[in-house]
Amino acid sequence: NPRMLQFKLVLLGESAVGKSSLVLRFVKDQFDDYRESTIGAAFLTQTVSLDPQTTVKFEIWDTAGQERYKSLAPMYYRNANCAVVVYDITQPSSLDKAKAWIRELQRQADPNIIIALAGNKADLASTRRAIPTEEAEKYAAEENLLFLETSAKNSLNVSELFTMIARKLPLE
Ligand code: GDP
Numbered sequence: 561n562p563r564m565l566q567f568k569l570v571l572l573g574e575s576a577v578g579k580s581s582l583v584l585r586f587v588k589d590q591f592d593d594y595r596e597s598t599i600g601a602a603f604l605t606q607t608v609s610l611d612p613q614t615t616v617k618f619e620i621w622d623t624a625g626q627e628r629y630k631s632l633a634p635m636y637y638r639n640a641n642c643a644v645v646v647y648d649i650t651q652p653s654s655l656d657k658a659k660a661w662i663r664e665l666q667r668q669a670d671p672n673i674i675i676a677l678a679g680n681k682a683d684l685a686s687t688r689r690a691i692p693t694e695e696a697e698k699y700a701a702e703e704n705l706l707f708l709e710t711s712a713k714n715s716l717n718v719s720e721l722f723t724m725i726a727r728k729l730p731l732e
Pocket residue numbers: 573574575576577578579580581582592593594595596597598680681682683684710711712713714
C-alpha cells in the first residue's frame with residue numbers, strides 16, 4: 561500500500577549561510593542572488609519519494625531571527641523530527657555557530673532527532689574555501705551527524721541531503 565509519512569524539519573544556522581536558499585532550491589528548484597532575508601519563520605513543504613510505495617513529506621521550518629532572538633529557537637525545534645544545521649564553507653565562524661546549535665539540539669530537542677550538518681556555498685570551494693571538508697566530516701562523524709557539502713546556487717547535493725535524511729527517519 562502506498563504511504564505518505566510526514567515529518568517536521570527545522571533549519572538552523574548563522575544568518576546568511578544560505579538556509580533559505582537551500583529551502584528555495586529544494587522546494588522550487590530556484591536560486592536568487594538577491595533574496596530578501598526571511599522575517600520570522602517561513603513554512604514550506606516538499607516530498608521525497610523513497611520507493612514507489614513510500615513518500616516522505618517534509619514540513620520545513622525556515623527560521624530567521626534566531627541569531628538575535630535565541631529564545632525563539634526552541635519553539636522551532638520542539639517536536640522536530642529532523643534538523644539541518646547549516647554553515648558556510650567560506651566563513652569559519654559559521655561552523656562554530658553550527659556546533660553551538662548542534663550542542664543545543666543534543667541537549668534540548670527530541671532525543672531521536674536526526675541532525676544533518678550542511679556545509680553550504682560549496683560552489684565557492686576552489687576560490688574561497690576556509691573550512692576543509694575533512695574537518696567538518698570528522699566532527700560530524702564524532703557527533704553521529706549526517707554530513708554533506710551543498711550548494712544552493714548550483715544544486716550540488718541539495719536533493720541528496722534531504723533524501724539522506726528521509727532514509728534515516730523511522731518509516732514504520
Ligand atoms: P540565510 O540567512 O541563512 O537564510 O541565507 P540566505 O539564503 O538568505 O542567503 C544569504 C546569501 O548567500 C544570499 O545572497 C544568497 O544568494 C547567498 N547564497 C546562498 N546559498 C548560496 C550558495 O550555495 N552559493 C553561493 N555562492 N551563495 C549562496
